[in-house]
Amino acid sequence: MSAELAAFLRDQGIRDERVLLAMAQLPRTAFVPEHLRDDADADRPLPIGHGQTISQPFVVAFMTERLRLAGGERVLEVGTGSGYQTAILALLAKEVFSIEVVPELSERARAVLLGRLGLGNVRLRIGDGTLGWPEEAPFDRIVVTAAAPEVPPALLDQLAAGGRMILPVGAAPDGQVLRLVDRGRDGATLQTDLLGVRFVPLTHG
Ligand code: SAH
Numbered sequence: 267m268s269a270e271l272a273a274f275l276r277d278q279g280i281r282d283e284r285v286l287l288a289m290a291q292l293p294r295t296a297f298v299p300e301h302l303r304d305d306a307d308a309d310r311p312l313p314i315g316h317g318q319t320i321s322q323p324f325v326v327a328f329m330t331e332r333l334r335l336a337g338g339e340r341v342l343e344v345g346t347g348s349g350y351q352t353a354i355l356a357l358l359a360k361e362v363f364s365i366e367v368v369p370e371l372s373e374r375a376r377a378v379l380l381g382r383l384g385l386g387n388v389r390l391r392i393g394d395g396t397l398g399w400p401e402e403a404p405f406d407r408i409v410v411t412a413a414a415p416e417v418p419p420a421l422l423d424q425l426a427a428g429g430r431m432i433l434p435v436g437a438a439p440d441g442q443v444l445r446l447v448d449r450g451r452d453g454a455t456l457q458t459d460l461l462g463v464r465f466v467p468l469t470h471g
Contacts, residue, residue, distance in 0.1 A: 268293055271307050275327045282331040288357040296378055297348035316368045320348040329432050333407045335359045344395030345411035349375030356385045363402050365395035398424040413442045413465040425449050434465040
C-alpha cells in the first residue's frame with residue numbers, strides 16, 4: 267500500500283529517493299485513528315483528535331525533501347501531532363527532538379514512535395514549541411508543522427550556521443506559505459517562499 271503512496275509522490279514531483287523510500291516503508295496506518303485506517307494512504311490530512319490533523323503525505327514529503335537530510339543531522343520538530351512526520355525524520359536524520367503542546371497527542375505519539383516502532387533516536391517533549399528546545403540547541407534542521415504569523419524568533423536563534431528551517435507562515439487559515447529559511451556559514455539568513463499551504467495554527471502553551 268505504501269509503495270503506491272511512494273509512486274504517487276514520485277508522480278507529484280518528489281525526487282529524493284531516501285524520502286520516497288522512508289515514506290514507502292512507514293505505514294501511515296500506525297498514526298491514524300482506528301476508524302480511519304481505510305483512508306490512511308489517501309493524500310489528504312485526517313483528523314487525529316483535539317482539533318488537530320495528521321498532515322497530508324505530499325506536504326510531509328515536500329517539507330522533508332526541502333530539508334535535504336543526509337543522515338547526520340539533529341532535527342527539531344514543532345508539532346509532533348500523530349508522530350508521522352517525526353518518524354519519517356527519524357528514518358532520515360541522526361536525532362529528532364519533537365515538541366507537542368497537547369499532552370494526550372504527545373503521549374499517543376510516544377507509544378507509537380518509541381513503543382511500537384522502537385525508534386531510539388526520537389526525543390519528545392510536551393510544551394510550547396515556539397520557544398524551541400534551548401538545552402539541545404543549536405539544530406541543523408527545524409521543521410514546524412503548524413502555522414505561525416511570523417517565523418518564531420526563538421527558533422531562528424536555535425538554527426545552526428549552515429542549517430535550514432521549513433515552516434508555514436501566515437495568519438489566515440488559507441493564506442499561508444511554506445517558507446524555507448537558510449542560514450549561511452556566516453550566520454546570515456535567506457528566506458524563500460515555496461508554496462501555498464493550509465496548516466492548523468500554532469497555539470501558545
Ligand atoms: N506533523 C503532524 C502535524 C500535526 S498538526 C502530523 O503529521 O501528525 C500540528 C500539531 O502542532 C498539532 O498536534 C498541534 O497540537 C501542535 N501545536 C500547535 N501549536 C503548538 C505549539 N505552540 N507547540 C507545539 N506544538 C503545537
